[in-house]
Amino acid sequence: MWARPFKLLALSLGGVIALVASIAIGRAVQFESRQVSVADTDSIPVPETAAQRLARAIEFRTITKREPTALDSAAYRGLYRYLETAYPVVHDSLDVTRVNDLSRLYTWRGADPSTAPIVLMAHVDVVPVEPGTRGDWTHPPFEGVVADSAVWGRGALDDKASAIGLFEALSLLVEGEGRPERTVHVALGHDEEVGGPRGARAVADRIMEQGQAPAIVVDEGGAITKTRRA
Ligand SMILES: [Zn+2]
Numbered sequence: 001m002w003a004r005p006f007k008l009l010a011l012s013l014g015g016v017i018a019l020v021a022s023i024a025i026g027r028a029v030q031f032e033s034r035q036v037s038v039a040d041t042d043s044i045p046v047p048e049t050a051a052q053r054l055a056r057a058i059e060f061r062t063i064t065k066r067e068p069t070a071l072d073s074a075a076y077r078g079l080y081r082y083l084e085t086a087y088p089v090v091h092d093s094l095d096v097t098r099v100n101d102l103s104r105l106y107t108w109r110g111a112d113p114s115t116a117p118i119v120l121m122a123h124v125d126v127v128p129v130e131p132g133t134r135g136d137w138t139h140p141p142f143e144g145v146v147a148d149s150a151v152w153g154r155g156a157l158d159d160k161a162s163a164i165g166l167f168e169a170l171s172l173l174v175e176g177e178g179r180p181e182r183t184v185h186v187a188l189g190h191d192e193e194v195g196g197p198r199g200a201r202a203v204a205d206r207i208m209e210q211g212q213a214p215a216i217v218v219d220e221g222g223a224i225t226k227t228r229r230a
Helices: 004-030 048-056 072-085 088-093 159-175 200-209
Strands: 097-100 103-108 119-125 145-147 150-152 184-189 216-218
Touching: 004 097, 004 200, 048 072, 048 145, 048 150, 048 159, 088 159, 088 200, 097 200, 103 159, 150 216, 159 184, 159 216
Parallel strands: 119 184, 119 216
Antiparallel strands: 097 103, 103 184, 145 150
16 A cells, blocks of 8 residues: 555646646647648749759758768759759849858849748758668669659759759749749758758848848658659
8 A cells, every 4th residue: 555645746746747638628729720721723844954953952962961061062062053043043033142151042023012921942852872872772862863754863852952942943933923022032952961050040030130030931841742652
């Protein structure tokens, strides 16, 4: 049999757990989804060549490192130069800010400076290929192979697809819609895979220095796919 102090402790713990559980259940019952309903949009004519541009971006070995001095900065610079040549209209219309040398903040100034900006993010660093797993790759990790209706390589999903997707969208918008009402920031970080201390964090500071907190920040998420590859 339990001694009295233990019994009291067990009873009071039980009471706390019951209280927490009832609050949690009560809140769960009252919870309403904040998912906004949005109207369907027309499909967007993504150019066939977009896959090739993603494949080309994969060739730059922007492999993440904990130690900033260990980064292959030439690979990052090469990638940014490639973006300049692949998306000239974007670079004509947006301001480019270099952040801690290897991250970039692209800013498309909106027509109405009183509205809060939006921030669209991606990262261009990739994790290294695990030692001893090279033979497991269907196609080499840094060759940017387009085959079997897919783009293959390190960063194809995480996260150069986001970076290239953003630039494809910007290209279409710059040429089609023209200047937006609100400012659009596109941030490309160079060290997300090690927590983003010199990339995203510094980019966020640069955005906040401009005086307005963003209305929304959109970063990478899980992949949305129709089929699943084994
Ligand atoms: Zn990622």
